[in-house]
Amino acid sequence: MVTVMELYQLLPKTNCKICGESTCMAFAVALLGRKRNISDCTPLLEGNFKKQKEKLEVLLLPSAGAEETGMIVHPELCTGCGNCVVACPVDVANDPRGAAIGCAPTNDKVIFKVVDGKVMASNIKECRRFGKNRVLCYACIDPCPTGAIEFV
Amino acid sequence: MATCPGCALLCDDIDVIVENNRIKETRNACRRGAARMKGCFNRLAPSIAQKPVDIESAIRKAAEILKVAKSPMLFGFSNSTCEAQVKGIQLAKKLGAIIDDTSSFCQGLLIETIFQEKFRTCMLEDVRNKADVLVYWGSDAQDSEPRHLSRFSYFPRGESRQRGYEEDRIAVAIDVRESNTAKICKGHFYRIQPKGDREFILALTDALSGKVPAYEPKKILELAAILKKAEFGVIFAGIGLTYSIKEDMEILVALADKLSNFHIMPMVGHYNMRGFNENLFKETGFVNRVKFEGKAVQHSPAEVLDTPSRGVTLVHDDKYSIVEALRNESIDALLVAGSDPLSSLPRSLVRHLASIPVICIDPCVTMTSKITAVTIPCAVSGVESGGTAVRMDGKKIELSKIIESDYPTDEELLTRLMEAL
Numbered sequence: 001m002v003t004v005m006e007l008y009q010l011l012p013k014t015n016c017k018i019c020g021e022s023t024c025m026a027f028a029v030a031l032l033g034r035k036r037n038i039s040d041c042t043p044l045l046e047g048n049f050k051k052q053k054e055k056l057e058v059l060l061l062p063s064a065g066a067e068e069t070g071m072i073v074h075p076e077l078c079t080g081c082g083n084c085v086v087a088c089p090v091d092v093a094n095d096p097r098g099a100a101i102g103c104a105p106t107n108d109k110v111i112f113k114v115v116d117g118k119v120m121a122s123n124i125k126e127c128r129r130f131g132k133n134r135v136l137c138y139a140c141i142d143p144c145p146t147g148a149i150e151f152v
Numbered sequence: 153m154a155t156c157p158g159c160a161l162l163c164d165d166i167d168v169i170v171e172n173n174r175i176k177e178t179r180n181a182c183r184r185g186a187a188r189m190k191g192c193f194n195r196l197a198p199s200i201a202q203k204p205v206d207i208e209s210a211i212r213k214a215a216e217i218l219k220v221a222k223s224p225m226l227f228g229f230s231n232s233t234c235e236a237q238v239k240g241i242q243l244a245k246k247l248g249a250i251i252d253d254t255s256s257f258c259q260g261l262l263i264e265t266i267f268q269e270k271f272r273t274c275m276l277e278d279v280r281n282k283a284d285v286l287v288y289w290g291s292d293a294q295d296s297e298p299r300h301l302s303r304f305s306y307f308p309r310g311e312s313r314q315r316g317y318e319e320d321r322i323a324v325a326i327d328v329r330e331s332n333t334a335k336i337c338k339g340h341f342y343r344i345q346p347k348g349d350r351e352f353i354l355a356l357t358d359a360l361s362g363k364v365p366a367y368e369p370k371k372i373l374e375l376a377a378i379l380k381k382a383e384f385g386v387i388f389a390g391i392g393l394t395y396s397i398k399e400d401m402e403i404l405v406a407l408a409d410k411l412s413n414f415h416i417m418p419m420v421g422h423y424n425m426r427g428f429n430e431n432l433f434k435e436t437g438f439v440n441r442v443k444f445e446g447k448a449v450q451h452s453p454a455e456v457l458d459t460p461s462r463g464v465t466l467v468h469d470d471k472y473s474i475v476e477a478l479r480n481e482s483i484d485a486l487l488v489a490g491s492d493p494l495s496s497l498p499r500s501l502v503r504h505l506a507s508i509p510v511i512c513i514d515p516c517v518t519m520t521s522k523i524t525a526v527t528i529p530c531a532v533s534g535v536e537s538g539g540t541a542v543r544m545d546g547k548k549i550e551l552s553k554i555i556e557s558d559y560p561t562d563e564e565l566l567t568r569l570m571e572a573l
């Protein structure tokens with residue numbers, strides 16, 4: 001998974017603010033979080049940065065092609081705090097004696113688990129954003145302190 | 153199930169997959185905990201004057217240094233087991249040394265106030281099951297104890313909080329900056345000026361007594377109304393708060409007196425700092441900054457205690473905190489166990505640290521170990537050796553021995569050091 005630093009290294013690093021962010025580092029964070037596009041950085045579109053721009057496009061490609069359900073987890077942003085594990089209503093319903101009460105998940109029916117300090121999502125088809133009775137659930141996005149989960 | 157020694161939350165629901173006597177994978181531990189459990193980046197090797205030796209020689213040299221020192225100090229133990237801490241206290245007694253830990257420049261005063269039972273406090277399980285109003289004050293739990301909100305305080309459903317955080321709990325953050333914890337306390341974040349905690353406490357105490365607060369009355373009255381409605385409230389007091397009010401714990405006691413449904417819990421980073429405070433308190437009546445002198449124990453600010461029943465006297469004084477001892481250049485040898493003072497002390501104090509012989513007992517290379525006269529490596533407690541530790545709320549938790557190791561435990565090392573004396 002690509003890191004903020006890798007993206008930053010490819011930016012002009014002039015902190016020109018044209019993109020609307022206060023520094024190139026802030027822009028790199030926004031790029032990673034998909035809040036900005038490469039094209040927001042106009043200096044990058046000019047001649048000398050052609051190679052860097054192409055590299056950036058390649059780096060940002062994998063997460064653009066998210067899971068078919070559209071969920072992207074950015075492991076490099078995740079601190080493994082487990083807020084999403086405990087807050088997701090599917091985890092609460094499927095694991096009332098584990099995830100629901102703040103304990104380690106006790107079965108494999110939960111969507112979120114923390115492995116090696118980072119969250120891993122499975123059973124995504126169970127997510128309330130999909131299926132016939134879908135609802136626009138934010139219960140994993142809102143409690144995440146680092147913006148590590150998003151839907152595209 | 154294993155226990156994570158990554159912070160004083162001591163999560164004891166960790167699954168580990170071990171392969172070839174190495175932890176291959178951790179489950180449920182946060183990123184910080186996973187890194188901690190997977191071991192040191194750089195393992196410490198035994199050395200004298202930065203030259204490699206065997207452990208036995210390093211212990212002998214350490215004993216020599218401590219024996220000739222006129223005013224030795226023992227420091228650290230926040231990342232040591234209770235068993236090692238008890239040994240450390242015995243060693244300090246035997247040497248007539250000063251003993252102190254990181255709590256003398258962070259949570260010590262608050263923890264002492266709790267031991268003196270001036271505050272109501274509670275267990276984290278009570279928080280999970282009953283708490284409806286949570287106040288993170290000067291503490292970014294999300295960052296320092298990453299699973300605090302998910303395991304106990306905010307997100308889980310509890311016995312009388314079945315609807316969880318969405319409806320049954322209110323989280324409030326009081327801090328100088330919008331920390332990650334404050335971001336989660338959406339709508340209930342109270343920004344204060346640096347060192348503004350005192351003013352805020354006094355204003356809040358006024359509001360709770362029915363007076364119009366002198367400072368930001370609208371916000372304070374709104375917060376007072378939330379706190380008053382609590383059935384089971386908890387203030388998680390972080391170092392931001394304790395740094396700021398320092399010796400003035402009484403104003404916090406006065407605030408707590410106005411909040412009869414509230415409990416106060418110290419937020420502790422190092423996994424067993426509270427254990428050290430408890431063990432020293434049991435032995436001396438103080439949580440840190442103690443000097444054992446001949447048959448007397450001194451604590452700082454100077455209070456001489458005669459404890460004839462135990463045949464010792466002790467003095468407790470501010471000058472026995474690591475900060476003051478280094479500033480006054482009053483110590484001539486330092487043993488550091490399970491701590492890295494060089495990384496957290498102001499640079500002005502480091503000069504004296506660099507000019508005296510320092511003995512470092514730690515599993516990993518630290519900034520301190522790089523300047524020390526003697527290094528003695530120990531096993532990683534909670535991974536390569538078991539023992540007990542005290543969670544931030546005072547509950548005793550068993551640490552787990554997950555993998556085998558040839559390194560002696562810190563407890564063993566301190567015992568051998570005492571024998572070598």
Ligand code: SF4
Nearest residue numbers: 088127128137139140
């Ligand atoms: S959107 Fe809702 S249901 Fe889907 S994973 Fe996130 S919290 Fe769970």
Ligand code: SF4
Nearest residue numbers: 078079081082084144
């Ligand atoms: S809430 Fe965010 S940071 Fe915490 S475990 Fe989930 S994805 Fe990771």
Ligand code: SF4
Nearest residue numbers: 156158159163182185
């Ligand atoms: S919150 Fe603390 S004890 Fe729990 S897993 Fe993380 S570092 Fe370990």
